[in-house]
Amino acid sequence: MLGVILAVFTVFGVQLFRVQGLDASATQRAAMSKRSVKSVTPAMRGQILDTNGRVLAESVERFTVVGDPVAIAQYQVKVGDVREKVGAAGAASDVAPLLGMDTSDLEARFTRAGTRYVIVKKEVTPAVWRQVKALGVPGIAAERTAARVYPLGMALGPVVGVVRPSDQSPLSGIEYQFDRTLSGTPGTTVYERARDGYVIPGSERVDTPVVNGRTVRLTIDADLQWLAENALAKRVQDVGAKEGSALVVEVATGKVRAIANYPSFDPNDLGHTNLDHMRNGALDDAFEPGSTGKLITFAAALQEGVITPGTGVIVPNRLPRAGMRFKDNENHPTEYLTATGVIAKSSNIGTMLIGERIDPKVLVGYFHRFGLGSRSPIGFPGESAGDVPAPKLWVGASRYTRLFGQAYSATGLQMTSAYQAIANKGLRMPPTLVEGTMNDSGTLVPAPAQRGVRVVSEKTATTLSRMIEEVTGPDGTASDARIKGYRVAGKTGTADFYDQRTRGYNGFTASFIGYAPAEAPKYVVGVFLHQPTAGMFGGALAGPVFNQVMSYLIQRDGDPPSPKSSLDYHVWAGHKLSASDPNVLSQARAKRDGL
């Protein structure tokens, strides 16, 4: 008997020693993992603001109202002094008006059989949830969630982007690019909990405080953005274009004040969104710019001393080059123009006669300094670098078509930025889209400043700027872009549009990029319309959008009417030019120089 007791207690003793002595740490861990509970506090996503602090995107508190059909059936209301059980039907008729739902639909949810968890409604505002809670219906509870609202809606959708409504993870745009800044770090609390659910007093508790997301401030100006988007949208609809974009860049800083795309999408309404329209075409799509690209050829020609504004150019109706007969927009008798006239009337042949005198190596250098062929410092998700072929690829017909904006590609942003360089006296400020981020004390930490790139001399820029004022002059191609009382510099573009689907040219790109008042411009506006079905010319199609946006800016800034320019440039040479004149550019001279 004693032996048995001794044996049993020996077993107990050994087991005790094993648990407390040998396996102590493992047992402790197991117990700890049973007791300790981790609760997560989600971080609030930061705001996205415009340059004036207006909200472009913000997170708001919402509730998902859920119900337990078993408990709801016990709902009682006080009628006079007695409590009367009204059940699910009563609950439905009380809750429905608050949630803006149909009573019968709600009752069906409240009486769903075989479940104790029914989602009643998502995205309920805190005020409404408080009213529902005050009814005291048993079994109705709410889960706290966050929702993202975009007050500017479709006007900025492709730029600001959107988050997935289910988990607030970023899908596109600034939301995607600056997710690390915006999202913050969720906080955690680890504590020990007794079996009855209470926190064990004096137990270990580890708190990691929540770090809310930071605010990102863009260079976008909300009012201007809306105006540009609205004007562009109307025009895209009117001319039946497949898509279009419009940009506004500040001359002195290179800050992008508006990026409009149409068709667009409303980030508040993802259900009705075409995935293709979430693209920020102004930055993500590279296309052949067409005649707006002549600016680069002329900048190089002026800077390299090939032309002056008054250089005579004899423009024939056809020009044979690389086994082809190049032509202008429309047939014309041989014209005697100045270099100014060539760009004002957007003559391809005249541009070829000028541009072929510059080595492609030199020209490619100008393309790069104008910002073409590389991504902008904005680094937008999906942003295109465009494509500027290397000098050794400037052979055959493309050597000539590149002089007037075909056979290479650029984005709308790059082209607008190129005009910013001329408007800014030859100094190109690389475009930026973000002013900075807010630190914890709410002050703005500015984004790193960009260094300007000297593209051409101040004199060349001033001369070229005055030359392209003739584009909106009486003989120019852009009468629709004129603003009464102001000198408007700019250039139209009508390019063949390369269609990815058909793998060939299909339709046109009509564009206008310009600025006013030309003597002291503050903003450059670029408008691009792809594949319009009514008309094709940049001046007529894109000009009116430029006009609306630019005249708004002039009025807003209170720019007084322009004084007359001191530079007197002419479109026509004024007399018949001689092909033998060594200063006049012509097919004869090209032959003489072996071009």
Next chain:
Amino acid sequence: MSQTIATARPLRAPRRVPSVAPLRVIPTRIGTSGNGAFGTLCIALLTLGLVGLLLLNTALAEGSLTLGSLQKESRVLDARAGALSEQIAQASSSNALAARATSLGMVRAGQRGYIDLASGKVSGTAYPATTLQKVPIVVAPMPAPRVVTRLTSALDGATEAAVAAARAVARLAGTAATPKVGESAAPPSATETLDPISKPAGSPATTR
């Protein structure tokens, strides 16, 4: 340790004979036990302590109640502030402002004139704004599908032609009855596809 040992040592010293206290008589009753000041003091301290504790507890309880109600109020106000700032953001957004301005009949400003304050010179000509400067507001994020209307009218035309043809056939056959669309001449598929497309807000039925 050594100190303990050192002090303990005398205990081991040879015991002296203990001196016996002399016996004396104590009174059977102690008549007076002070004037009660000490007792009063004790009771007073106890009372004061208890009252103090009670007050402290009450204050604590009251404080926690106030804290609770203030926290609740703070939550309500917080939610209200959130809702209001959300409303402000919505109402002050450019598109909402433009829509409201247009609904009030406002238009864009006309051309302006400028007065140079230094020289008194007037430049530019000011014109009053007219309804021509009204800003049309686009609210659809994508253009209305144009192809649908064209397709609808084409299909309508086709159906009309088919019905007319069917009538002609019927007339030739000598039957007076009006043929139903979908029979013989009009292919059934034509009438079936007509229905969904004739709805104006239908899905874009693009042909390209």
